[in-house]
Amino acid sequence: MAKIMKLFLIFVLVISLVESTLIPRQTENGDACARISVDYKKSKGDPSFSAKYSDVKECLDSIPYNRELAEKIIENVKKTLQGFYVFLSQAKEEPQPGFSFKAVDLIKELDALLLKDYTSDYRFMTDINNLFSELKDAHLNFISLCYNHFIFKQQLYLYSVINKDDIQIIKIFDDEIDHSTVDCEVTHIDGRPSMEVIKEFADTINKSKDAGARFNIALTALKINENGGHNISSSKFTIRNSLPEKSSIDYSLTGVVVIPNVMPSDSDFVNQMFELQKGFKLLEDKGVQKLIFDFNENGGGYVDLALFFVFLLFPNSSPSFHNDMVVSELSRALFDAATSRSIHENSIDTTVITPPPSFSIESLTRWAVDTANEVTDSSSNFDIFAFKDPLADRHFHTVEEFIGNNTFVRGGTPTRYTTKFVDRHSQKINILTKLLAGNFKEYKWMSEDMIILTNGNCGSSCSLITQRMAEMFNVKTVGVGGYKDTPLSYASFPGGMVYLDHALNIELEGLELFKNETLKDSLPSPFNNTVIMSFTLREVYDVNDDRVLEFTYKPAKYRLYYDEQSARDPSKLWLKVAKIFEQ
Known part of the structure; x- marks a missing residue:
């Protein structure tokens, strides 16, 4: 039908x-x-x-294209990227085997946009966003608020299974208008094979460098909410923010431990620490011997909470990877200006800090969190005294020491980067755990008692958890969904740190760099309040310390696929995952 x-x-x-x-x-x-x-x-x-x-x-399409304004926008975007975007050079490199994205010379392509004859401002702004999407960096975005307030929604949801003939197909997960279509196979979309159409659309999504993860994001997935129920997540093919090419689509039919995000439910980090510990204690008291961590549809959130999660399970090691930033004329000026006003020039020796006597465990924990915050907190993301040299195990003393002499050829372009450092989130957790030494219960589970389950849409802070557990502690990983017989990444866009143009402008203004005449050719002008731009300020390195995680392919060790039951009931999937413990 x-x-x-x-x-x-x-x-x-x-x-x-x-x-x-x-x-x-x-x-x-x-x-x-x-x-x-x-x-x-x-x-x-x-x-x-x-x-x-x-x-x-x-x-x-009614807002006319203004070439003069377009030139200013492109120039502003270029200055921001050239000054701070840590992946600007590496984005020009071809992907590692397993990844699927296009090598992009972002500056060259931005200039090329000005050679086009646009019929409207909307088409121009959309092309900037689409160009950013080609890099498959979910932390890199260009959003025009004027055009981003419409949702284009079909009343159905799609999913993919492997049928009894061992063929991957598309089916109807739910239909808000006609429930009789549920579980019908979608053979064609607009006259073309459905898998072909979904794959083509999925490759426009920016949230992962892995094609299989993008495929999962295009389709419907269930995300477990805080009440234990299920919410429909993703489904980007049928729920879109940008104008579709036409108004309708023709469908041809034939008839465990869940971590939904790393965002605290309230602003109190200590409360979340106790909630995590309480949850693990409950599992241990019930005699649970194996743990399955379901990270499906987890877009990340609070870095400190992610690192604390890893620490609870592996308390005898630091959960940190190394970071660096790009060095440009503008970033160097920010390092100098922020550091000159730093409150951290004389770093505090945490070994001489002693807790007040007669504290309850909750009071002790709150004191430790406040102390760790005070020691590591910084008003600037460019204050080098807030960073630590992981090799020397001490804070940097000068901007020159922090910058060092590190030039790497990426994308054919020699590019300077800072010395690798440990960021303040990792330092905070390390200080916190030292202050609370002996007050945390060590659980009996070992790495072989744990399995990570994801559909690849586990990004940012979620990827911090999974990358550390898998790479540092050899926890098994299972990828679900994606393309049949094709490996699937277990995490996406680890990035390092996302930064907003608005925050950058506040930093530049606060440090009075807009008044610096020597920087006038490098400084981006603030966008008006109708544009939001974000970019990756820091990059994170792999365990072996020479590969950038964002561009390093990490497939899950084991593969599973959805069927009609497990797509709607995650517990069916968990039972399949549990069998992997026996292998």
């Missing part, structure tokens, strides 16, 4: 923003943006409000 699924547009735009930044509104029906605004007001904020695809398309 065939079914036409209409693409609905869910309007979630703040109307005042439309009127002030997008619409030269003259009459209620004078243009598409005004029509959407009026209709939304008439709905009185109805959360189910939808607009016509034709109106949204006309609205987005």
Whole structure:
């Protein structure tokens, strides 16, 4: 049977923003943006409000392209990237076997955008975002807030299984309109084989350098919420933020331990520490001998909590990898300026710090956290006194020592990087655990008693946990989903540290570098409040200390695939994973 699924547009735009930044509104029906605004007001904020695809398309394309403004935007983006983006040179290299992405000379491609004849500002801004997506670095983003307030949503969700003939197929996971289609096979989409269409779309997603992980993100996955229930996650093929090429799609049909994120449920880190310990104690008290860590659909979160998670399971070693940053004229100026105002020039010897007497374990823990924060906290991400030399096991004393003499050829471009360092998050955990020595229970589980399960969409802080447990402690890894008979990465975008252009501008302003005439050709101008740009400021190195983790292929040791039952019930998948302990 065939079914036409209409693409609905869910309007979630703040109307005042439309009127002030997008619409030269003259009459209620004078243009598409005004029509959407009026209709939304008439709905009185109805959360189910939808607009016509034709109106949204006309609205987005109605803002004229301004070449002078475009040149300023491109120049600003280039200065930011050339000054701080740590992967700018390496992005020009071909991927390692196992990864799937295009080598990109980002500066050259940004210049090439100015050679195009754009019909609207929306198309220009979208091309910048699409160019960033080609690098498959989820920490690198360019978002125009004017155009990012529409959601294009189909009322169905897709998933992939291996059928009884050992062929990978696409099926309907859920249909909000017609439940009779659930579990029907999708043979074709717009007249083309469904696997081909999904793969093509998945390769536009920026969240992983692994094609199989991107495939999983394009489809539906379940994410376990804090209440133990399931929420639908990912499904980027049927829920999009950018304007689809057409308004409808034609579908041809034939009929454990869960870590959902590393974001604290409240702002109290100590509370989260106790919650983790309480959870592990509960498992131990129940006699649980094996642990399966389900990191599916985990986008990361709080770095300190991620490192503490690893420490609890492996308390006799440091959970840190080494970092570095790119050295440019602008970053050097920031290192100098931030360090000259640092409060950390005389680092505190933590061995002489003693806890107050007669503290309860909770009071002791809070004291230790506050002390570790005080010792490692820094008002700047460029204060070199806040970083530690991992080889000498001491803080850097000068900017020159921190920068060192480290030039690597990446992407054919000689590029300077700082000396490798341990960041303040790792230092904080190390200090915290020293202050609390003897007060943490050591669990009986060994690395061979643990298995990590992911669909590859385990990024940022989540990847810190899985990379450390797998690389440092040989915990087994299982990848689920992805492409049949193809290895799958167990983590994505480890990056190092994501940084926002807004935070950079605050740093430059606070250190008075905008007044520095010698830097005027290097300094990016602040974007207006309609653009958000993010980039990777620091990179993280592998255990062997010479490979950048972001560009190092790390496939899961074991592979599993979803079926009709395990796609809807994660416990079915956990039972399959448990059998790996017997191997």
